[in-house]
Amino acid sequence: MLAAFDFGVIGRNLPYLWEGMQLSLLLTGLSACGSIVLGTILALMRLSGIKLFQWIGAVWVNFFRSLPLLLVIFWFYFLVPVVVQQQVDAFQSALIGFVLFEAAYYCEIMRSGILSISRGQAWAGYALGLRYSQTMRYIVLPQAFRNMLPILLTQTIILFQDTSLVFVVGLADFMTSAVNVAQRDSRLIELYVFAAFVYLVMCYFGSLYVKHLQQKMHR
Numbered sequence: 001m002l003a004a005f006d007f008g009v010i011g012r013n014l015p016y017l018w019e020g021m022q023l024s025l026l027l028t029g030l031s032a033c034g035s036i037v038l039g040t041i042l043a044l045m046r047l048s049g050i051k052l053f054q055w056i057g058a059v060w061v062n063f064f065r066s067l068p069l070l071l072v073i074f075w076f077y078f079l080v081p082v083v084v085q086q087q088v089d090a091f092q093s094a095l096i097g098f099v100l101f102e103a104a105y106y107c108e109i110m111r112s113g114i115l116s117i118s119r120g121q122a123w124a125g126y127a128l129g130l131r132y133s134q135t136m137r138y139i140v141l142p143q144a145f146r147n148m149l150p151i152l153l154t155q156t157i158i159l160f161q162d163t164s165l166v167f168v169v170g171l172a173d174f175m176t177s178a179v180n181v182a183q184r185d186s187r188l189i190e191l192y193v194f195a196a197f198v199y200l201v202m203c204y205f206g207s208l209y210v211k212h213l214q215q216k217m218h219r
Contacts, residue, residue, distance in 0.1 A: 005189065017177050075097070113144030
């Protein structure tokens with residue numbers, strides 16, 4: 001049965017598939033960085049004593065967590081050019097959609113991390129004369145990031161998997177590249193098996209690294 005398979009099609013198209021993987025990794029990295037920064041800001045807003053900030057943070061999280069990511073990507077692909085009054089390429093639109101969507105999830109992760117830090121440490125910072133922003137920057141947030149690092153990485157792995165949805169705006173990520181080759185060469189099984197294997201290996205070793213971090217932090 002395997003003799004009927006032409007796995008050589010993978011080798012012949014590796015440069016094209018690698019270009020798709022580069023786009024997936026670039027989108028994952030930029031989206032994760034932007035989402036963590038925005039999510040941390042939203043978490044601080046939700047934990048602030050200012051009602052307006054708390055309301056904005058809560059609405060943001062509940063709104064984006066109630067929508068499918070596919071709809072958000074498609075939505076921003078058409079919405080962003082209208083707002084900025086100029087043409088925006090598909091990658092930029094997808095990146096904006098990912099950052100705004102994933103920030104809602106990173107927000108809740110960071111909020112849990114901040115709440116896990118003893119309030120006594122914040123009061124100690126105030127006692128030393130530090131302002132609220134300085135206490136968060138130098139005392140609370142570094143510890144919160146450390147505590148939440150395994151969960152942040154797990155969410156980033158999920159984000160990497162979700163990048164396969166950018167096919168709706170015409171971006172040739174790794175999965176889309178594999179589909180294009182499969183349809184062009186009529187080698188659906190070979191390319192789909194290869195794509196599944198690549199995702200499995202990358203996510204599996206990513207999960208192992210997260211588990212290693214958890215054990216190391218526990219010790």
